[in-house]
Amino acid sequence: MLADIAAARDAGLAGVVLGASRPDGRLDARVLSALGHAAEGMGRTLHRAFDLVPDLGEALAWPWSWGSSGS
Amino acid sequence: MANIPCLDGRTVAADLSAALGLPVWVYNDADCFALAEALLGAGVGIARFSVRGDPGHGGRRRSRAGRTHRDGAGGFAGEWGHGPAVNGAVAPWLDCGCGLQGCLDTVGGARGIERLHRHLAGEEVTSLPCWNAGAPVTPPPGSHGGGGLGRCAERATAMVLNVTGASAVPVGGGLSNAPDLIARLDEAVRGAGAAAGGGPVLRVAELTVEPGLVAAHWPARRRSGVADIRLEVCVTTADSLAAAVAGRADRIELCAALDRAGLTPSPGAMRAAAGCARPVFALIRPRPGISSSRTTTSP
Numbered sequence A: 001m002l003a004d005i006a007a008a009r010d011a012g013l014a015g016v017v018l019g020a021s022r023p024d025g026r027l028d029a030r031v032l033s034a035l036g037h038a039a040e041g042m043g044r045t046l047h048r049a050f051d052l053v054p055d056l057g058e059a060l061a062w063p064w065s066w067g068s069s070g071s
Numbered sequence B: 001m002a003n004i005p006c007l008d009g010r011t012v013a014a015d016l017s018a019a020l021g022l023p024v025w026v027y028n029d030a031d032c033f034a035l036a037e038a039l040l041g042a043g044v045g046i047a048r049f050s051v052r053g054d055p056g057h058g059g060r061r062r063s064r065a066g067r068t069h070r071d072g073a074g075g076f077a078g079e080w081g082h083g084p085a086v087n088g089a090v091a092p093w094l095d096c097g098c099g100l101q102g103c104l105d106t107v108g109g110a111r112g113i114e115r116l117h118r119h120l121a122g123e124e125v126t127s128l129p130c131w132n133a134g135a136p137v138t139p140p141p142g143s144h145g146g147g148g149l150g151r152c153a154e155r156a157t158a159m160v161l162n163v164t165g166a167s168a169v170p171v172g173g174g175l176s177n178a179p180d181l182i183a184r185l186d187e188a189v190r191g192a193g194a195a196a197g198g199g200p201v202l203r204v205a206e207l208t209v210e211p212g213l214v215a216a217h218w219p220a221r222r223r224s225g226v227a228d229i230r231l232e233v234c235v236t237t238a239d240s241l242a243a244a245v246a247g248r249a250d251r252i253e254l255c256a257a258l259d260r261a262g263l264t265p266s267p268g269a270m271r272a273a274a275g276c277a278r279p280v281f282a283l284i285r286p287r288p289g290i291s292s293s294r295t296t297t298s299p
Helices: A002-011 A029-038 A056-061 B012-020 B029-040 B110-121 B127-131 B148-164 B173-177 B179-191 B211-224 B238-246 B267-273
Strands: A015-018 A043-046 B169-171 B202-204 B232-235 B251-254 B280-283
Touching: A002 A015, A002 A029, A002 B267, A002 B280, A015 A029, B029 B211, B110 B148, B148 B179, B169 B173, B173 B179, B179 B202, B211 B238, B232 B238, B238 B251, B238 B267, B251 B267
Parallel strands: A015 A043, A015 B280, B169 B202, B232 B251, B251 B280
Antiparallel strands: none
């Protein structure tokens, strides 16, 4: 996935759509942090992994240090 | 429902809305085609405008405000594919799927052209050879209404143009693959007394990739009552990317394998999409994901 993000950056795309789930459906914070860091400077959006978490409140409370670039 | 009998007795919008948990509106495909052509295609810069679809259905005139007229007594207006309009001196009035007889729909589409050719030439052919110059359905060059299709349809079509004042009639569907036939029909119609300006009126539609889908979200956005809805469209190909941009998507999500809810596109697809006029975000998802306990579908 890191190489895919690099490919998107090299291609000149505006952003990437990311997601990483643990087996129980919760977001994988460690992996998401690494992916978000790799996409620094690009638009970053979460994909359906976010919609399918068991506890939306917990997911929303996550410290989204990479900010939001829209839905 | 003439063309989709399986929907008889169903309330499609309500059923879909219940299944999706979202508001659903259903629009006529020819209306959406008309809107797309009016706002992005052959109608750009033209005030009044009508559309001929294949098979001959879908005359929908639009107003200056970019809306279709649907306020007739039966809930629609501008319908000129259905109604007793074929010139009976040229071809018999055939039964139409709409329940009437003699509609332009019975001779104007691919199957209609084949029926007409059978009647005029006594031979069975698929529609494509019928469209070639010299076939009986095709008006010969330079003679108004010399061919069967022109003579069947020219007077009714000319009258439609006179009533609506339409100055552009994009022809979509299968007929759009026969520009020579369209040019001759245009000549026949204008020769039959259409009060149009100097240039061609019947012309090949400009939007070739799913024009109905391109426009379907416009009336939905208006009816939703939400002023600022941003539209993101997931695409997998150059064609679908072009259609999304033409349909005024605000943002593109570039994917592969949408049948698996989307996977990472190839580096080549990323490079190919990079010049797009809208922001393109690449989906980073190497494989179909887990199944959540909250749903039976994969994320």
